[in-house]
Amino acid sequence: MRLGGLYSKIVAFRFIHVWIMDFTSKPKEKAELNKLQKRLRRQTGQAIADFNMIEEGDKVMVCLSGGKDSYTMLEILRNLQASAPINFELVAVNLDQKQPGFPEHILPAYLEEQGVDFHILERDTYSIVKEIVPEGKTTCGLCSRLRRGSLYGFAEEIGATKIALGHHRDDILETLFLNMFFGGKLKSMPPKLLSDDGKHVVIRPLAYCKEKDIEAFATAKSYPIIPCNLCGSQQNLQRQVVKDMLQQWDKEYPGRTDIMFTAMQNVVPSHLADTELFDFKELKQSEDAFNKLNIISI
Ligand code: SF4
Numbered sequence: 001m002r003l004g005g006l007y008s009k010i011v012a013f014r015f016i017h018v019w020i021m022d023f024t025s026k027p028k029e030k031a032e033l034n035k036l037q038k039r040l041r042r043q044t045g046q047a048i049a050d051f052n053m054i055e056e057g058d059k060v061m062v063c064l065s066g067g068k069d070s071y072t073m074l075e076i077l078r079n080l081q082a083s084a085p086i087n088f089e090l091v092a093v094n095l096d097q098k099q100p101g102f103p104e105h106i107l108p109a110y111l112e113e114q115g116v117d118f119h120i121l122e123r124d125t126y127s128i129v130k131e132i133v134p135e136g137k138t139t140c141g142l143c144s145r146l147r148r149g150s151l152y153g154f155a156e157e158i159g160a161t162k163i164a165l166g167h168h169r170d171d172i173l174e175t176l177f178l179n180m181f182f183g184g185k186l187k188s189m190p191p192k193l194l195s196d197d198g199k200h201v202v203i204r205p206l207a208y209c210k211e212k213d214i215e216a217f218a219t220a221k222s223y224p225i226i227p228c229n230l231c232g233s234q235q236n237l238q239r240q241v242v243k244d245m246l247q248q249w250d251k252e253y254p255g256r257t258d259i260m261f262t263a264m265q266n267v268v269p270s271h272l273a274d275t276e277l278f279d280f281k282e283l284k285q286s287e288d289a290f291n292k293l294n295i296i297s298i
Pocket residue numbers: 139140141143144228229231232233234235
């Protein structure tokens with residue numbers, strides 16, 4: 001079958017599916033979806049404002065993997081773009097890493113249907129990873145580095161001023177714990193980051209959004225999800241352990257993950273132990289307070 005014919009069949013199927021869903025969904029479900037969309041939109045807008053993620057004239061490269069997070073990010077950003085008081089451009093980019101079985105028709109069909117500007121970047125990082133990493137060893141570290149390098153390089157090629165990634169609040173919390181447990185560092189993935197070479201500004205517009213909201217939104221929207229385990233490698237097991245731990249905590253103590261995320265925005269260096277961040281050596285009694293104490297006791 002010609003690829004064009006296949007695309008149109010997929011587009012037609014999605015159109016009918018979305019139409020049937022729309023026609024049959026109950027008013028209560030519609031209201032719920034509306035509420036969810038508003039919440040995601042509000043939280044994304046807030047994160048963009050708090051970190052000055054997008055500015056007038058920006059060309060934002062939206063990295064689209066085909067997972068629930070990146071589809072949601074693209075939709076919410078397009079939604080915000082339509083009513084934003086500033087002008088900025090959105091370009092979706094998918095990196096086809098040449099994993100066996102990667103359904104390369106799905107994203108172009110979806111993006112054409114949505115009328116989104118897009119590029120499919122083809123880089124066979126899969127073969128490089130297979131060649132370099134010994135059998136049985138985890139491939140995710142090298143794979144992620146190669147992916148990052150390819151995307152950064154492409155952003156430069158197309159003149160993108162920002163690179164948007166679909167990480168959400170729960171990814172950020174998981175990374176915080178992973179770094180504490182295994183890296184001995186109190187650090188996570190920031191909502192806005194300057195690449196090491198200073199050339200790229202990476203933004204995470206979903207930084208304030210909860211994974212379960214994104215999951216519910218993606219299900220309601222029937223996005224054509226591409227599974228993330230096509231490479232045959234097991235995803236980072238420790239991340240799954242930390243994810244389970246956080247979910248269990250949140251079940252036992254509702255709201256705990258909200259509080260932990262708030263804590264990340266309220267750092268008190270003088271009450272930690274990093275001598276680079278706070279000058280503990282110079283910490284001395286305040287003369288004023290000492291003099292006052294003497295006056296009182298006289
Ligand atoms: S699971 Fe596969 S595709 Fe994903 S980062 Fe690991 S090696 Fe790469």
